[in-house]
Amino acid sequence: MLDLTGKKALVTGIANNRSIAWGIAQQLHQAGAELGVTYLPDDKGRFEKKVGELVEPLAPTVFLPCDVQNDQQVDETFSAIAEKWGKLDILIHCLAFAQKDDLSGDFSATSRQGFNTALDVSSYSLTRLAHSAKPLMTDGGAIVTLTYLGGVKVIPNYNVMGVAKAALECSVRYLASELGPHNIRVNAISAGPIRTLASSAVGGILDMIHHVEATAPLRRTVTQVEVGNTAAFLCSDLSSGITGQVIYVDSGYEIMGM
Numbered sequence: 001m002l003d004l005t006g007k008k009a010l011v012t013g014i015a016n017n018r019s020i021a022w023g024i025a026q027q028l029h030q031a032g033a034e035l036g037v038t039y040l041p042d043d044k045g046r047f048e049k050k051v052g053e054l055v056e057p058l059a060p061t062v063f064l065p066c067d068v069q070n071d072q073q074v075d076e077t078f079s080a081i082a083e084k085w086g087k088l089d090i091l092i093h094c095l096a097f098a099q100k101d102d103l104s105g106d107f108s109a110t111s112r113q114g115f116n117t118a119l120d121v122s123s124y125s126l127t128r129l130a131h132s133a134k135p136l137m138t139d140g141g142a143i144v145t146l147t148y149l150g151g152v153k154v155i156p157n158y159n160v161m162g163v164a165k166a167a168l169e170c171s172v173r174y175l176a177s178e179l180g181p182h183n184i185r186v187n188a189i190s191a192g193p194i195r196t197l198a199s200s201a202v203g204g205i206l207d208m209i210h211h212v213e214a215t216a217p218l219r220r221t222v223t224q225v226e227v228g229n230t231a232a233f234l235c236s237d238l239s240s241g242i243t244g245q246v247i248y249v250d251s252g253y254e255i256m257g258m
């Protein structure tokens with residue numbers, strides 16, 4: 001039923017084998033999609049090497065550096081897709097960043113620069129990538145981003161990233177409204193806490209995971225592959241009537257009041 005054969009999918013946000021984007025890429029590949037992968041470049045080329053080796057078994061036909069704060073790299077990414085594929089069906093936005101100092105302590109101490117950086121990388125980037133993807137999604141398309149409960153409720157230490165996720169979730173609704181007439185669907189997955197490079201920067205992530213394990217209806221947190229399965233569903237025709245939504249993949253934690 002879940003068949004993405006012939007679909008061209010761009011996956012952003014793979015840093016290592018713990019990345020949620022890696023779980024998503026694997027499930028899209030398994031469903032038959034042809035993959036393009038971008039990575040965050042660094043001076044020593046470490047991510048290029050590491051991510052390149054990791055994704056090799058998925059045989060991506062596009063593999064490019066793309067820092068979402070760098071408009072030139074974003075433009076080059078989509079030009080390369082236009083040249084290589086001529087169209088795009090699926091865009092996975094699975095990235096975020098905030099300075100470590102802003103992910104613990106008093107929220108009111110967030111600096112202007114820290115606020116701007118978190119919102120630029122973690123929220124605005126979705127709009128920027130969607131804008132570039134829109135003209136390539138000529139057969140319709142699916143855009144999926146990753147969010148967290150901290151954008152809706154107060155989660156200790158999540159701080160400015162909570163504000164960024166609130167902006168991201170709102171952006172999903174505005175983008176879904178704009179792109180719906182083009183048959184492009186835009187949805188977010190709100191994942192439960194998972195240990196990754198990014199989540200390790202949030203103060204007390206292990207406590208968050210243990211709390212979910214103790215109180216969520218399923219009495220455990222979720223895996224990257226479970227998030228990947230939901231992403232594959234949201235990119236497939238099985239979810240053709242769903243857009244502008246935030247789908248919780250969190251073992252049910254979000255429904256609990258106490």
Ligand SMILES: NC(=O)c1ccc[n+]([C@@H]2O[C@H](COP(=O)([O-])OP(=O)(O)OC[C@H]3O[C@@H](n4cnc5c(N)ncnc54)[C@H](O)[C@@H]3O)[C@@H](O)[C@H]2O)c1
Nearest residue numbers: 013014015019020040067068095096146193194196197198
């Ligand atoms: N891990 C969790 O508990 C959890 C829960 C809910 C949502 N999320 C969200 O999932 C997404 C992926 O995070 P993850 O937990 O897999 O961690 P991760 O560290 O594996 O992924 C974060 C990615 O963001 C990329 N990135 C950072 N700045 C960038 C920039 N300027 N340009 C391009 N890429 C940039 C990094 O290179 C990395 O690949 C994030 O949006 C995160 O907020 C994570």
